[in-house]
Amino acid sequence: MGRIQLKQVKKAFGDVTVIPPLDLEIEDGEFVVFVGPSGCGKSTLLRLIAGLEDTTSGIIEIDGKDATGLPPAKRGLAMVFQSYALYPHMSVRKNIAFPMKMAGLSPEEQNRRIEAAAKALNLTDYLDRRPGQLSGGQRQRVAIGRAIVREPAAFLFDEPLSNLDAALRVGMRLEISELHKRLATTMVYVTHDQVEAMTMADKIVVLQAGVIEQVGSPLELYHSPRNRFVAGFIGSPKMNLIEGPEAAKHNAHTIGIRPEHLTVSTDSGDWHGTVGVSEHLGSDTFFHVKIDGFAEPLTVRVGGDFDLHYGDAIQLTPDPALIHKFDAKGLRIT
Amino acid sequence: MATKHSRVAARVMLAPAVILLLGWMLVPLTMTLFFSFKKYLPLRGDSMANGLDWVGFENYTRFVGSSSFWPSVQATLVIVGGVLFVTVILGIVLALLLDQPMWGQGVVRILVIAPFFVMPTVSALVWKNMFMDPVNGLLAHLWKFFGAEPLQWLSQASMPSLILIVSWQWLPFATLILLTAVQSLDSEQLEAAEMDGAPYIKRFWFIVLPHLSRAITIVILIQTIFLLSIFAEIFVTTGGAFGTKTLSYLIFQRVLESQNVGLGSAGGVYAIILANIVAIFLMRIVGKNLDA
Ligand SMILES: Nc1ncnc2c1ncn2[C@@H]1O[C@H](COP(=O)(O)OP(=O)(O)OP(=O)(O)O)[C@@H](O)[C@H]1O
Numbered sequence: 260m261g262r263i264q265l266k267q268v269k270k271a272f273g274d275v276t277v278i279p280p281l282d283l284e285i286e287d288g289e290f291v292v293f294v295g296p297s298g299c300g301k302s303t304l305l306r307l308i309a310g311l312e313d314t315t316s317g318i319i320e321i322d323g324k325d326a327t328g329l330p331p332a333k334r335g336l337a338m339v340f341q342s343y344a345l346y347p348h349m350s351v352r353k354n355i356a357f358p359m360k361m362a363g364l365s366p367e368e369q370n371r372r373i374e375a376a377a378k379a380l381n382l383t384d385y386l387d388r389r390p391g392q393l394s395g396g397q398r399q400r401v402a403i404g405r406a407i408v409r410e411p412a413a414f415l416f417d418e419p420l421s422n423l424d425a426a427l428r429v430g431m432r433l434e435i436s437e438l439h440k441r442l443a444t445t446m447v448y449v450t451h452d453q454v455e456a457m458t459m460a461d462k463i464v465v466l467q468a469g470v471i472e473q474v475g476s477p478l479e480l481y482h483s484p485r486n487r488f489v490a491g492f493i494g495s496p497k498m499n500l501i502e503g504p505e506a507a508k509h510n511a512h513t514i515g516i517r518p519e520h521l522t523v524s525t526d527s528g529d530w531h532g533t534v535g536v537s538e539h540l541g542s543d544t545f546f547h548v549k550i551d552g553f554a555e556p557l558t559v560r561v562g563g564d565f566d567l568h569y570g571d572a573i574q575l576t577p578d579p580a581l582i583h584k585f586d587a588k589g590l591r592i593t
Numbered sequence: 594m595a596t597k598h599s600r601v602a603a604r605v606m607l608a609p610a611v612i613l614l615l616g617w618m619l620v621p622l623t624m625t626l627f628f629s630f631k632k633y634l635p636l637r638g639d640s641m642a643n644g645l646d647w648v649g650f651e652n653y654t655r656f657v658g659s660s661s662f663w664p665s666v667q668a669t670l671v672i673v674g675g676v677l678f679v680t681v682i683l684g685i686v687l688a689l690l691l692d693q694p695m696w697g698q699g700v701v702r703i704l705v706i707a708p709f710f711v712m713p714t715v716s717a718l719v720w721k722n723m724f725m726d727p728v729n730g731l732l733a734h735l736w737k738f739f740g741a742e743p744l745q746w747l748s749q750a751s752m753p754s755l756i757l758i759v760s761w762q763w764l765p766f767a768t769l770i771l772l773t774a775v776q777s778l779d780s781e782q783l784e785a786a787e788m789d790g791a792p793y794i795k796r797f798w799f800i801v802l803p804h805l806s807r808a809i810t811i812v813i814l815i816q817t818i819f820l821l822s823i824f825a826e827i828f829v830t831t832g833g834a835f836g837t838k839t840l841s842y843l844i845f846q847r848v849l850e851s852q853n854v855g856l857g858s859a860g861g862v863y864a865i866i867l868a869n870i871v872a873i874f875l876m877r878i879v880g881k882n883l884d885a
Pocket residue numbers: 272277296297298299300301302303304451
């Protein structure tokens with residue numbers, strides 16, 4: 260069981276309110292991702308749930324029971340830190356055994372769980388090494404192993420992959436997703452990487468300056484962002500946001516169109532412009548296009564071998580059904 | 594320092610310092626060894642100019658044969674051990690306290706370090722006259738305030754008093770080294786341990802103490818080196834009486850009070866051997882920590 264509810268939870272450091280009163284429900288077994296720009300309070304929110312910070316006001320309930328005043332150890336949650344926070348003077352085996360030793364489990368049970376975790380995480384050959392003798396990815400797995408053996412009600416991850424290189428990050432992303440499918444335990448995952456958020460989450464919580472901008476499944480956020488901030492934050496490359504007369508034609512303050520929802524042609528189209536920088540990824544190519552009369556260049560996604568070069572003329576046509584409209588306050592118009 | 598060229602250059606550059614240090618060490622060492630095999634009593638007319646008689650190992654056997662030898666070794670070890678015990682334990686406690694955020698932190702830290710700046714002779718005098726004096730000392734007043742008979746600190750409890758004085762001097766050093774070590778501990782490790790269900794005592798035992806082991810090693814090594822040769826505090830307080838005669842104090846008495854240079858030099862050689870034995874033991878016990 261791992262149902263977490265935040266009710267009007269507020270956090271201030273001295274005079275600075277980092278998280279204004281906030282409500283959030285995390286269902287049992289869900290994979291919830293907190294995403295948002297740096298400094299928006301993601302870590303603070305996670306630490307509030309973990310009990311490493313005290314709430315200024317509000318209630319945190321775990322499985323329906325008030326846990327606001329409980330110390331971290333009593334909440335039944337396990338946390339994986341960004342720095343891994345392994346105990347450097349203990350072997351991998353002892354690191355993983357530590358929470359079980361603290362809980363007073365029998366040595367046989369400890370060994371059984373260590374073996375199981377090591378097998379699941381490919382750590383069997385490294386059990387007698389010290390953390391200092393492991394690679395970043397292996398350390399990360401030890402940190403996860405230490406969390407798993409506690410059999411917690413929920414896992415909390417704070418940017419666990421941000422110290423890994425790109426290839427390893429993709430691999431670990433899959434491993435964590437698979438772990439979630441296998442254990443079916445609630446996971447709360449903090450990241451500022453929207454690709455991680457989109458690929459792993461059942462539910463994404465988009466935060467800005469401590470305020471929840473939108474909560475929803477990855478596709479809900481992609482298809483109907485509640486406001487300009489979410490529209491710009493979710494999706495890669497970013498959604499094109501256009502203001503001014505072009506937006507007024509659609510009775511909106513701002514219109515948004517994703518790079519993949521623009522049709523490209525060399526002879527006919529709604530918007531005329533010239534190709535600027537192009538980014539070739541092999542499977543896709545992104546053109547940055549300067550459109551006559553628009554303040555900002557647009558990004559457009561086309562297939563891998565589209566033959567256009569710097570300075571060429573280009574014509575773009577948005578898919579009318581996929582234009583997002585926002586009012587002056589940045590809220591979505593439906 | 595990887596290339597052959599830079600290694601050669603480094604050796605050349607280091608040479609003056611190494612030669613100077615070697616000379617510094619070797620000259621007194623050879624002189625001590627030389628005198629330890631000679632009969633040299635200046636007051637009885639022996640002098641370098643007249644030539645000194647070779648007496649073989651007689652000085653060595655006499656030094657060990659004296660009834661004060663073994664008690665002095667014991668006194669030395671008791672003082673070193675006692676001071677190490679007190680400073681390491683109190684040092685850890687103080688370091689943990691000073692690491693807590695509190696009002697006036699900067700001033701408190703300077704106050705804690707202050708005793709280290711007081712000369713050993715002065716601090717021993719201050720302790721002897723201001724605190725431990727059985728008539729006028731602050732401690733005597735305290736005892737009287739509670740209706741107790743004031744203690745004759747330096748005669749009735751000479752060893753504990755001496756350990757107290759020396760510990761007071763060395764506590765700042767231990768605290769300072771341990772405080773920097775405490776501050777270098779990653780706070781996420783402590784938080785992880787907290788989430789793993791370790792209460793404060795266990796966090797201290799399993800996380801903080803192992804992290805401090807290297808700093809504790811350094812404190813023990815450095816203090817031992819200095820404490821083995823402790824002298825001023827004894828000279829000023831008890832003058833070697835009441836069982837506080839350490840090896841270095843015994844050597845002092847042999848050379849300057851009995852005016853027997855040969856005998857004192859033999860004692861000096863014993864002191865070197867003792868220091869090396871202690872050093873080897875310490876390296877064995879704690880050396881593991883240094884390369885971990
Ligand atoms: N102990 C503290 N005292 C004062 N302010 C703090 C403290 N911890 C965090 N803050 C402030 O709270 C805000 C949110 O911090 P937080 O660490 O939660 O951000 P974040 O979303 O995790 O950012 P990042 O993605 O960079 O990790 C920041 O503006 C930060 O300066």
